[in-house]
Amino acid sequence: MDRQHSQAVTSDQGFLEAVEVVAKQLSDYRKQSRHDDVASNIQPLDELLESLDVARWIAEGGMDHNSLQQFLKTYLAASTRMHNPAYMAHQVAVPDFPSAVAELVHGAINNPLAIYEMGPSAAAVEFAVLNWMIAKIGWVPEPLQGQGKDHASGVFTHGGSLANLTAMLGARAAIAPDAWERGNPSDLVILVPPSSHYSIARAASIMGLGKCAMVELAIDHREVIAPDQIYAQVKQLNAEGKRVMALVANACATGSGLYDPLNEIADVCRERRIWLHVDGAHGASALLSPRLATLMKGVERADSLVWDAHKMLRVSGLSTAVLFRQAHQLQNAMQQQASYIFYGSKSAGVDLIHRTIECTKAPMASKLFFNLAWRGESGLAQYIESRYDATSDFYHQIRSRPNFSCPFKPESNILCFRYGDDDDLQIQIRESLMQEGKFHISSAIVAGVRYLRLAVMNPDTDQTTVNRLLDAIESGWPL
Numbered sequence: 051m052d053r054q055h056s057q058a059v060t061s062d063q064g065f066l067e068a069v070e071v072v073a074k075q076l077s078d079y080r081k082q083s084r085h086d087d088v089a090s091n092i093q094p095l096d097e098l099l100e101s102l103d104v105a106r107w108i109a110e111g112g113m114d115h116n117s118l119q120q121f122l123k124t125y126l127a128a129s130t131r132m133h134n135p136a137y138m139a140h141q142v143a144v145p146d147f148p149s150a151v152a153e154l155v156h157g158a159i160n161n162p163l164a165i166y167e168m169g170p171s172a173a174a175v176e177f178a179v180l181n182w183m184i185a186k187i188g189w190v191p192e193p194l195q196g197q198g199k200d201h202a203s204g205v206f207t208h209g210g211s212l213a214n215l216t217a218m219l220g221a222r223a224a225i226a227p228d229a230w231e232r233g234n235p236s237d238l239v240i241l242v243p244p245s246s247h248y249s250i251a252r253a254a255s256i257m258g259l260g261k262c263a264m265v266e267l268a269i270d271h272r273e274v275i276a277p278d279q280i281y282a283q284v285k286q287l288n289a290e291g292k293r294v295m296a297l298v299a300n301a302c303a304t305g306s307g308l309y310d311p312l313n314e315i316a317d318v319c320r321e322r323r324i325w326l327h328v329d330g331a332h333g334a335s336a337l338l339s340p341r342l343a344t345l346m347k348g349v350e351r352a353d354s355l356v357w358d359a360h361k362m363l364r365v366s367g368l369s370t371a372v373l374f375r376q377a378h379q380l381q382n383a384m385q386q387q388a389s390y391i392f393y394g395s396k397s398a399g400v401d402l403i404h405r406t407i408e409c410t411k412a413p414m415a416s417k418l419f420f421n422l423a424w425r426g427e428s429g430l431a432q433y434i435e436s437r438y439d440a441t442s443d444f445y446h447q448i449r450s451r452p453n454f455s456c457p458f459k460p461e462s463n464i465l466c467f468r469y470g471d472d473d474d475l476q477i478q479i480r481e482s483l484m485q486e487g488k489f490h491i492s493s494a495i496v497a498g499v500r501y502l503r504l505a506v507m508n509p510d511t512d513q514t515t516v517n518r519l520l521d522a523i524e525s526g527w528p529l
């Protein structure tokens with residue numbers, strides 16, 4: 051790299067020019083992605099490495115704003131287009147641009163905020179966003195001065211998986227306070243529906259409880275927890291000398307998009323003094339809509355909740371809150387005797403480092419903050435309602451065609467359906483559609499049956515999109 055070039059890289063002018071190039075390219079990308087007939091363009095790894103010329107860039111450097119422009123063209127052309135209405139595959143947000151602005155700001159200033167002095171603005175925003183979420187749940191927000199123990203608390207982590215692990219650590223600290231120091235007692239079990247996200251089983255293994263500590267709850271034909279059976283199951287486990295460390299409920303389940311009946315589950319958990327953890331990674335955002343919030347009824351009696359902003363709140367990955375109804379339970383999760391809360395006396399603000407597995411901590415709440423600040427809470431609520439409602443319309447639309455069926459009415463923006471009556475056919479259809487690139491959809495097994503699956507994340511996906519999809523399936527695979 052010559053001297054002149056390396057100066058350009060560090061210069062303020064270089065930064066400005068690069069950002070201008072990126073801004074223009076991304077703005078074109080968003081526009082095109084919305085209107086083109088391409089949802090994804092999945093090229094093989096070897097071809098992509100070659101067309102991106104990755105090895106040469108790594109070895110030689112020397113990118114400037116002209117070559118950046120060229121590079122980005124190739125890079126974006128081979129990217130999956132969340133902004134296309136026919137993208138209906140995975141539960142990741144179509145990011146709204148204010149959240150992208152937050153990513154840029156962080157990239158330029160790099161203020162990881164685990165300790166207040168490392169990123170005061172970002173820490174202040176995270177504190178306020180957490181309290182906004184806490185109020186949505188119906189818990190007591192955290193005061194500026196950390197006194198008393200009736201308030202809630204939380205922290206942003208990199209994703210629902212890490213958040214679920216954090217919640218399980220809190221649950222363990224509550225039932226076995228010595229475990230941090232001495233290891234696990236052997237009598238702990240976690241009650242889960244079979245549809246629980248794999249990160250819960252992973253957390254159990256990481257914590258050394260072992261996967262065998264996972265006990266499956268009774269469910270109905272839709273794989274939703276049957277609350278009237280919990281009591282007997284717990285009694286049976288206790289008779290076998292087991293103690294229930296936590297019961298995990300889905301809000302909603304990843305595969306089916308169905309909510310477990312939190313209110314009835316909370317009744318049993320309260321009575322039996324069982325830690326209730328609600329995995330609301332996808333569906334907790336329903337709390338923003340007064341109408342849809344009924345799906346979450348009972349969450350206010352949970353002990354912990356996981357809530358992803360990078361699913362239904364139009365935020366790029368990752369941005370997840372793990373929230374605890376009682377602040378001291380989160381404080382205890384990471385260390386043995388942690389009844390003190392650090393700020394006030396020693397710090398000018400809030401030190402989040404005691405609450406999280408991570409050390410250097412990205413300002414994940416800022417992405418959500420910018421979306422809230424730009425569209426308002428009501429703007430986000432409208433988006434969520436529109437996607438849940440559209441999915442309900444698609445359910446009727448799909449069922450009205452003779453060779454299509456749906457196993458159950460959707461409760462969220464996740465919809466399972468089936469064409470014909472053959473498991474392999476569903477996989478074949480999905481793979482072939484992906485290869486063509488016009489539609490990007492996913493697939494799931496619910497109650498032992500293979501389905502095609504839509505996650506209706508894109509604000510522009512409508513009945514025309516779904517009609518095109520159904521036409522493509524019917525004409526490609528006549529029955």
Ligand SMILES: *Cc1c(COP(=O)(O)O)cnc(C)c1O
Pocket residue numbers: 141208209210211212247249300301302303304329330331332358368370
């Ligand atoms: C998506 C999801 C997760 C995992 O969250 P990540 O943010 O992808 O790590 C966990 N639980 C449920 C119910 C989910 O839908």
